[in-house]
Amino acid sequence: MSKSYQRMNLAEREELSIRHAQGQGIRVIARQLGRSPSTISRELARNRTGFYYRAVTAQNKAARRCFRKPRRLAVDGRLRHTVFSLLRRQWSPQQIRDRQRRQHPHEPSLQVSAETIYSYLYVLPRGELRRELLSHLRQHRKHRRPRSRGADRRGQIPEMISIEERPAEVADRTIPGHWEGDLILGRGHQSALGTLVERTTRTVLLVRLWSQDATSVRQAFARKLRHVPKQMKLSLTYDRGKEMTEHRLFTRDTKMAVYFAHPQSPWERGTNENTNGLIRQYFPKGTDFNEVSAYQIRKVQDRLNGRPRKVLDAQTPFEAFNELLR
Secondary structure (H helix, E strand, C coil), X not given: CCCXXXXXXXXXXXXXXXXXXXXXXXXXXXXXXXXXXXXXXXXXXXXXXXXXXXXXXXXXXXXXXHCCCCCHHHHCHHHHHHHHHHXXXXXXXHHHHHHHHHHCCCCHHHCCCHHHHHHHHHHCCCHHHHHHXXXXXXXXXXXXXXXXXXXXXXXXCCCCCEXXXXXXXXXXXXXXXXXXXXXXXXXXXXXXXXXXXXCCCCCEEEEECCCCCHHHHHHHHHHHHHXXXXXXXXXXXXXXXXXXXXXXXXXXXXXXXEEECCCCCHHHHHHHHHHHHHHCCCCCCCCCHHHCCXXXXXXXXXXXXXXXXXXXXXXXXXXXXXXXXX
């Protein structure tokens, strides 16, 4: 049985915009997006402005067409209140959709599609309410800046173990307990926040740092992991930042093997890179982490671990982590 048709979402339109600008054909784009060529052709015909196709413009055009008929959020105050409350907790429309379906599988009146939420946000609200609600959505760049592909100019970390030597079980996420780590830098690179994320459950640990030197980072990461159950501490994959120079001492303290990604290869730590993007919703660029309290950091950590994730079938990382422990 064929799957029911779903309207294109903003992420798909952004991908279409990039590929169309690169001159890719309709069939190639359709294959990459998992859509039929007729869907792509119709989308371009309806929402292109002259020769150019812009994702946000297309999204707004589609939303206005959808809104010619009364939409559920406009007339259902109870559902609207639920959606607004979850948006203010930094949940994405997709997370709200998945969570409502999971919690109310037999109550269609309490379910809402992500497209309906986007349509309401971009068309109905006016003024301050519109700005406030849209500020809770995660922001995406329309075009990603190309990364350099040269050698790592930061020098070599002694005795590091390459990601190529990491067991296959880590890559396919069959066994939990493997983590990825990084630093998020604050204003002027004068402060930083450590981030650790478990690859299977997407559980996040935020590490307060008073210094970015190798000893301080190693001790702070080890201290944060001290209360994680032993079976959930198997390895850590990190980039080649100098703050992990004392990786052998970190392994001694935590019994976790440390593997290093290739230079300029953030996709090898994709879970951590994606999580850092989520964290930036709470701590935008320019934040001085020296002025952020431990309470604030813990609150954001709990928020992140309490958000349902599509990859977890709308479970939260906290629920997935505890389910594995049981």
